[in-house]
Ligand SMILES: O=C(O)CCC(=O)C(=O)O
């Protein structure tokens with residue numbers, strides 16, 4: 001979501017991000033994915049993790065727009081599924097709206113701020129209206145005191161991330177033939193970082209064939225998640241650009257505690273260094289592996305060991321400051337299996353360019369061409 005507030009504000013501009021906005025007819029109800037607090041779930045979706053309150057910059061700006069009657073323009077991107085059809089451009093100006101209502105309601109377990117927009121010009125049908133739908137009710141006939149009959153349903157997926165993928169399976173991606181020179185230069189550096197780190201570990205390296213560009217606006221972060229999708233190789237290289245950020249890595253809850261949040265025992269407890277009750281868990285594991293106790297006894301002992309133990313999240317074992325130009329390489333399937341990471345930028349614009357290797361067998365054959373590219377000598381990098 002962007003707002004322009006230079007000099008006297010005549011209008012503001014809002015960009016509807018990829019997910020999470022309900023919009024209908026000529027009025028629309030949206031939940032601004034503003035106050036941060038989004039985290040990635042297992043499916044890679046961003047979900048609301050903390051209460052949105054009225055203090056975030058976007059919400060303050062929306063409240064001011066309402067208070068001072070400032071019209072707002074709304075722009076919809078071509079990956080927003082809201083309209084249920086293809087929109088003509090990457091970004092499409094919908095119209096100018098005024099903000100009629102702002103309220104807070106429950107979104108899943110959290111509070112989310114909702115905004116109702118009312119289109120200013122009701123004399124013509126909107127370009128995005130459904131074919132065959134009725135023209136809008138005029139201003140004179142409208143009852144502005146009522147809430148819209150149809151409520152938007154926010155299914156827990158809110159994202160204001162700016163994301164561009166070059167050759168990726170999950171979201172629609174572009175082929176590298178469309179990538180600007182800067183992206184290919186970055187890929188050259190990330191390829192070098194991947195090769196250097198992986199070779200140093202003694203493993204053989206797979207040249208990255210995917211690049212994800214993520215933008216973090218003010219107050220945005222990526223919560224704890226892993227990148228262990230089955231279609232991806234074990235190496236992930238990220239170039240940080242813009243604002244300084246902090247990356248945290250911690251052991252996943254179930255490996256740290258020895259049981260899941262649903263209190264289910266781990267079938268195979270790896271007893272990782274610095275996990276909770278490490279010594280006792282290691283002792284039981286060894287007795288089980290030596291055949292001194294069978295599966296039932298092993299589970300029994302563990303149930304007794306964990307009785308009355310309240311699970312908790314592990315504290316981060318790695319805390320790393322990432323500055324403009326820094327490269328991070330995560331290598332190894334176990335890092336994604338047993339650990340999770342989070343990145344918290346310092347409140348200003350930041351971009352993360354993440355290069356990975358996608359197994360071609362996981363991708364539709366007609367998508368292969370997107371990952372076909374050769375870096376020019378100027379785009380390659382050898383560390384010098
Ligand atoms: O922003 C970053 O540096 C990391 C992003 C990340 O973890 C991801 O895209 O999966």
Ligand SMILES: [Fe+2]
Nearest residue numbers: 225226227341
């Ligand atoms: Fe990640």
